[in-house]
Amino acid sequence: MVGAGPLMQRYEGSARGRGVAAAGWRLCLAHRFPEQRQPYGAGDVPFRDILRHVGLALRYFRWWYKKTRIEKKSAFIDLLCAVPLQQIYGCPLGGIGGGTITRGWRGEFCRWQLNPGKYHYETVIADQFTVCLRRKGQTVYQQVLSVEKPSALQGWNWGFCGHYAFYHALYPRAWMVYELPGQNVVLTCRQVSPVIPHDYKDSSLPVGVFIWEVENSSEEPVDVSIMFTLQNGMGTKWDGSGGHWNEPFTLQDGGERVSGVLLHHCTPINPFTFAVAALEKAGTVITHLTAFDPAGSGRDVWQDLLQDGKLESPTGESKQTQKGEVTAAAVCASCTVPARGHGTLELALVWDMPRIHFGSKERLHHRRYTRFFGSNGDAAPALSHYALTHYKEWEKKIEAWQKPILEDSQLPSWYKSALFNELYFMTDGGTVWLDLPPDCIPQDLQGPAAAELSNLLPVLREYGRFAYLEGQEYRMYNTYDVHFYASFALVMLWPKLQISLQYDIAVTVLNEDVQPRQYLVCGKTAQVKLKNVVPHDIGDPDDEPWQRVNAYEMHDTANWKDLNLKFVLQVYRDYYLTHDALYLQDMWPVCQAVMELELKFDTDNDGLIENGGTADQTYDAWVMSGASAYCGGLWLAAVRMMCEMAEVLGDTETRQKYGAILQKGMKSFERLLWNGKYYNYDSSGSSTSSSIMSDQCVGQWFLGACGLDQKELEVFPKSHIVSALKTIFEKNVMSFAGGTMGAVNGMLPEGVPDTSSVQSSEVWVGVVYALAATMIQEGLVQEGFHTAEGCYRTVWEHLGMAFQTPEAYCEKKVYRSLAYMRPLSIWSMQLALESKARQASSPMPPQKNPLHP
Numbered sequence: 048m049v050g051a052g053p054l055m056q057r058y059e060g061s062a063r064g065r066g067v068a069a070a071g072w073r074l075c076l077a078h079r080f081p082e083q084r085q086p087y088g089a090g091d092v093p094f095r096d097i098l099r100h101v102g103l104a105l106r107y108f109r110w111w112y113k114k115t116r117i118e119k120k121s122a123f124i125d126l127l128c129a130v131p132l133q134q135i136y137g138c139p140l141g142g143i144g145g146g147t148i149t150r151g152w153r154g155e156f157c158r159w160q161l162n163p164g165k166y167h168y169e170t171v172i173a174d175q176f177t178v179c180l181r182r183k184g185q186t187v188y189q190q191v192l193s194v195e196k197p198s199a200l201q202g203w204n205w206g207f208c209g210h211y212a213f214y215h216a217l218y219p220r221a222w223m224v225y226e227l228p229g230q231n232v233v234l235t236c237r238q239v240s241p242v243i244p245h246d247y248k249d250s251s252l253p254v255g256v257f258i259w260e261v262e263n264s265s266e267e268p269v270d271v272s273i274m275f276t277l278q279n280g281m282g283t284k285w286d287g288s289g290g291h292w293n294e295p296f297t298l299q300d301g302g303e304r305v306s307g308v309l310l311h312h313c314t315p316i317n318p319f320t321f322a323v324a325a326l327e328k329a330g331t332v333i334t335h336l337t338a339f340d341p342a343g344s345g346r347d348v349w350q351d352l353l354q355d356g357k358l359e360s361p362t363g364e365s366k367q368t369q370k371g372e373v374t375a376a377a378v379c380a381s382c383t384v385p386a387r388g389h390g391t392l393e394l395a396l397v398w399d400m401p402r403i404h405f406g407s408k409e410r411l412h413h414r415r416y417t418r419f420f421g422s423n424g425d426a427a428p429a430l431s432h433y434a435l436t437h438y439k440e441w442e443k444k445i446e447a448w449q450k451p452i453l454e455d456s457q458l459p460s461w462y463k464s465a466l467f468n469e470l471y472f473m474t475d476g477g478t479v480w481l482d483l484p485p486d487c488i489p490q491d492l493q494g495p496a497a498a499e500l501s502n503l504l505p506v507l508r509e510y511g512r513f514a515y516l517e518g519q520e521y522r523m524y525n526t527y528d529v530h531f532y533a534s535f536a537l538v539m540l541w542p543k544l545q546i547s548l549q550y551d552i553a554v555t556v557l558n559e560d561v562q563p564r565q566y567l568v569c570g571k572t573a574q575v576k577l578k579n580v581v582p583h584d585i586g587d588p589d590d591e592p593w594q595r596v597n598a599y600e601m602h603d604t605a606n607w608k609d610l611n612l613k614f615v616l617q618v619y620r621d622y623y624l625t626h627d628a629l630y631l632q633d634m635w636p637v638c639q640a641v642m643e644l645e646l647k648f649d650t651d652n653d654g655l656i657e658n659g660g661t662a663d664q665t666y667d668a669w670v671m672s673g674a675s676a677y678c679g680g681l682w683l684a685a686v687r688m689m690c691e692m693a694e695v696l697g698d699t700e701t702r703q704k705y706g707a708i709l710q711k712g713m714k715s716f717e718r719l720l721w722n723g724k725y726y727n728y729d730s731s732g733s734s735t736s737s738s739i740m741s742d743q744c745v746g747q748w749f750l751g752a753c754g755l756d757q758k759e760l761e762v763f764p765k766s767h768i769v770s771a772l773k774t775i776f777e778k779n780v781m782s783f784a785g786g787t788m789g790a791v792n793g794m795l796p797e798g799v800p801d802t803s804s805v806q807s808s809e810v811w812v813g814v815v816y817a818l819a820a821t822m823i824q825e826g827l828v829q830e831g832f833h834t835a836e837g838c839y840r841t842v843w844e845h846l847g848m849a850f851q852t853p854e855a856y857c858e859k860k861v862y863r864s865l866a867y868m869r870p871l872s873i874w875s876m877q878l879a880l881e882s883k884a885r886q887a888s889s890p891m892p893p894q895k896n897p898l899h900p
């Protein structure tokens with residue numbers, strides 16, 4: 048038995064595979080998830096809300112109809128057509144921001160994001176690996192390595208028995224192990240993508256490598272061929288639009304040679320070229336078939352391989368496809384594996400879509416990797432060569448990064464899987480990473496305000512522009528109230544991208560968009576973006592992101608209480624972690640501007656901001672009135688950080704101003720919200736005011752992450768924070784779903800979930816990971832791990848939502864918004880653990896001020 052646990056129960060093989068990681072997410076290919084949940088949809092809005100919001104329903108429907116039926120665009124949040132849950136996904140392929148192709152855990156190529164920020168969910172059945180075994184000059188076994196039995200390609204031998212194979216994911220790598228029945232041969236396919244912390248070149252490459260390890264435990268040698276077939280396209284209507292063509296290629300450089308087939312996908316918008324390639328080396332033969340019909344029986348390819356374990360390898364280009372015709376190609380790598388021996392075959396998939404248009408088609412953008420591989424659209428051979436000759440180096444770096452965590456026996460094994468696998472969203476979050484043209488001037492970026500940030504251009508020129516979606520279903524880039532949680536992953540692993548993203552936000556803060564817009568929830572009309580306000584998001588990929596921000600049309604976020612504060616908190620956190628003094632200097636006036644505006648929310652001048660009795664923060668359907676633990680906590684933490692930044696920058700006046708506010712605000716916070724056990728949800732005195740909010744210590748979370756929680760620096764009394772966290776653990780975690788599903792957002796003191804709003808009775812996975820980090824920071828380590836474990840097991844093991852962790856789920860029946868940004872906050876658990884370990888090994892001396900050493 049290899050690996051235990053419910054996901055491996057159906058495994059009947061004994062193979063362990065070669066070089067498969069010990070920690071990670073492992074499941075048998077015959078596994079079936081018992082529970083099938085439904086997406087939250089319009090039908091789930093409670094009747095009382097429908098009655099209260101007839102106006103919203105009408106406005107939304109009118110807006111949705113115009114957008115989807117008249118303009119033929121997609122809705123940024125489609126409440127009427129949620130993406131159905133498919134419990135099939137595995138590790139995506141590709142680096143950051145060049146597009147991604149997700150393979151399912153059964154090996155299918157099933158989720159496509161080559162057009163920036165737009166997903167196409169379709170298993171392309173021709174995209175397969177097939178194995179051929181030959182002994183003594185005879186083919187003895189030929190099998191598509193797929194458990195599917197499709198109606199297409201009937202001439203192929205489908206239906207590999209799933210009980211003899213398993214999948215193992217430890218992002219950015221994954222393994223598939225197949226025990227070939229009756230052959231004494233075990234195949235392990237290791238899939239590698241270049242996702243390497245602190246690397247700003249190779250991490251941008253649109254490539255994936257497949258290393259096939261063949262173990263022959265029989266007493267005779269075996270000739271092994273692995274054939275990789277790929278359709279020219281992503282399974283969209285464009286595959287049959289005509290004009291596509293394939294050609295074989297070979298590239299020799301530095302003594303290494305790769306060969307394969309290029310598949311030119313010639314669409315009017317965002318054309319691209321795939322390359323399927325293999326590394327030629329002594330004892331390995333690479334053959335190909337330039338084109339075959341994936342809509343036919345596939346007998347020609349099958350017989351070609353069956354005959355001698357090789358493909359025909361014609362020279363020259365294929366014909367261009369006609370309208371209605373689809374084409375595919377095959378590349379085959381073969382070697383002889385000695386008796387009781389081992390062999391390796393290395394293949395790669397590359398996609399070169401260097402220049403992209405977003406939905407508006409107004410501007411042409413270059414992807415980051417074009418900086419290294421050019422933007423002419425002819426880079427696929429060079430990318431293939433680079434991937435196949437550099438993947439070993441990538442793996443060394445990935446192992447060096449992951450090893451200390453994987454080898455830490457104190458850490459539970461589910462956590463190791465969660466930490467690395469949740470990182471998939473960094474690439475598969477509709478992510479784009481753009482390169483700026485060298486002649487770009489500040490005004491090209493975002494209007495006149497760009498000139499006010501001295502280091503903006505150098506940063507963006509050097510590190511490019513980065514954006515990822517709030518969620519694959521919530522199609523807005525860099526949704527800022529949510530990025531606040533996820534940003535830990537970015538700043539810890541690619542800090543320059545976090546800095547670049549912050550510069551982009553800073554510019555939009557200084558700009559305005561005076562266009563009027565009617566907001567869907569309240570029906571009022573207001574301008575799209577006010578000056579000195581942090582935007583909700585940086586735009587919709589189906590429009591022109593960065594040029595037109597605030598794609599979110601639900602609420603007017605100009606009055607949101609958390610966005611400005613989250614900017615200030617991130618600026619200081621980033622500075623604390625990166626020591627980037629120029630960044631701090633550039634951001635300082637922006638922080639002052641947004642805080643100045645935020646001060647107007649302190650309507651009673653008690654040093655604490657008040658919520659407005661509308662959904663005016665990230666819980667955008669859960670209303671806060673008066674002082675609130677969530678926004679009040681964020682406010683005090685931000686004020687504290689303003690003091691810290693003023694101190695660093697020698698700005699005494701501002702230091703004093705915020706110091707005074709802090710003293711007053713701290714008292715008000717305790718007086719208005721502390722109830723002896725925890726901080727009340729809000730001070731409105733409503734029937735749910737004393738709701739226990741799982742996110743009530745959010746301010747302390749950030750302060751702790753920045754070392755601003757030491758005794759003399761305390762904003763919230765330590766005893767109060769610990770008591771609040773213990774209460775949350777007892778009520779929101781242990782009294783909810785038997786303590787097995789994480790923390791419910793809101794729990795009434797009597798121990799029943801707060802159902803006063805849709806979002807109070809949800810569990811938000813990213814919030815739970817942040818809560819767990821706060822618990823760890825405060826020494827409640829076991830509680831923290833238990834809390835987070837509930838979410839991991841629910842999502843990855845029970846609900847079949849691997850590599851699509853949703854924003855939210857309820858105790859029963861529904862989930863909301865698959866493949867969401869917020870769960871990347873799990874990296875704050877890692878930050879908390881690392882800083883605990885550092886403190887334990889050497890109590891930290893006070894931090895040096897990098898500006899005035």
Ligand SMILES: C[C@H](CCC(=O)O)[C@H]1CC[C@H]2[C@@H]3[C@H](O)C[C@@H]4C[C@H](O[C@@H]5O[C@H](CO)[C@@H](O)[C@H](O)[C@H]5O)CC[C@]4(C)[C@H]3CC[C@]12C
Binds near residue numbers: 092669
């Ligand atoms: C208007 C309804 C009733 C509100 C009330 O008066 O009590 C709202 C009830 C349920 C709402 C929808 C639901 O919450 C899901 C969607 C949330 C989405 O917002 C994004 O999601 C994040 C929270 O998960 C947030 O942090 C982020 O900033 C947002 O971009 C907005 C649309 C919802 C469909 C939402 C719409 C209003 C309700 C129907």
